[in-house]
Amino acid sequence: MIRKVLSFLPFLAVAGLALFWWLTVPGRIDSARLGGLAGDPARGEQVFWAAGCASCHAAPESQGEARMVLAGGMAFPSPFGTFYAPNISPDPDRGIGGWTVADLANAMLHGTSPEGAHYYPAFPYTSYARAELQDIADLHAFLATLPASETTSRAHDVSFPFNIRRSLGGWKLLFSRPAWVTEATSPEITRGRYLVEALGHCGECHTPRNTLGGLDYTRWLQGAPTADGKGRTPAITPDKLDWSANDIAAYLATGFTPEYDVAGGHMTEVVQNLAHLPETDLKAIAAYLKTLPGGG
Structure with a gap:
């Protein structure tokens, strides 16, 4: 019986490797989607x-x-x-x-x-x-x-x-x-969601990760340790960031907080980037952030 089981081990190993190889094939876009x-x-x-x-x-x-x-x-x-x-x-x-x-x-x-x-x-x-x-x-x-x-x-x-x-x-x-993290209820919030969840990739820094480095979407934008372990990125959910939508949009454009402090660390770079966007986009980001549920 043991000999029979052992004789199947090479087959199981090859099958397991083939399954792993198939499941981990790098994804590619259908070129037809790029036509035109x-x-x-x-x-x-x-x-x-x-x-x-x-x-x-x-x-x-x-x-x-x-x-x-x-x-x-x-x-x-x-x-x-x-x-x-x-x-x-x-x-x-x-x-x-x-x-x-x-x-x-x-x-x-x-x-x-x-x-x-x-x-x-x-x-x-x-x-x-x-x-x-x-x-x-x-x-x-x-x-x-x-x-x-x-x-x-x-x-x-x-x-x-x-x-x-x-x-x-x-x-x-x-x-x-790739699915959206939150629901959008208006064109402005839809635009803000796109800028925050997709292009701006805000969750990559502001959302906690599990032990394997995956984002914990149940704590979306609720703050997280920095990747180097030397600091912490703040929460930007409404229960922690109590600025008005206008205050948020102004901060993203200028780097100045409502308390007349200035952006520091990596946010300095973020503000430099977002300052190039139209005011409507910054207001859309602010509107989106104000719709988020509070963290625990």
Whole structure:
């Protein structure tokens, strides 16, 4: 009996490996969904600022126009290792100058590289998965207008077992949630939800995570430890952030709080980005935040 069971073990191992391989295949967009899309770089610039691309992909400590050179290099320490933002400038060899709209869509919607590998979720594709294809096409058109950089992207410092990229397919099955987190009850709140839950990826910092790094959607935007474990990102639910909608919109535009304090830390970058958006978008973000249930 034992010998018979043992004879099945190789078969079970192969079947298990095949099932794992099938379940963890990197996702790709159906190319038919991209038919007829033409990117508009002017609209793409607004997507660029809403998505905060320069905050992560500009070279560390760059200022002014240098922030538009998306050479990468910023470090993101985490319990799983240190990740480094890649070069996403239009350089065809070291950046993403050779990418198609489909390549960018696969990266943002599925966390899949042009070579068919999983990206680490330090790149917030779990939020970008809610982005509209037209916005991705517009962003692709705008990125092509930026200065190219020949800087080589730095390899992530990630040890076993987190360096097994194929296992990220299992992580995505568990924690990737492209559905909206909240309901929207008006066009303004729908726009605010899109900016917060998708392009702005606010939940990536303001929502707690479980031990495997997945967002805890039951505590949406209720504050969380920073990824490096050295601080805490505040809650922005109405029970903790009691500013008026006008106060929130003004803060996002200027960085000044109602108490005449100023934004600090990473929010400085966020304000620099959001200040480029029209006032209607900032008011939509504020309206959305005011609809959230209070935290526990």
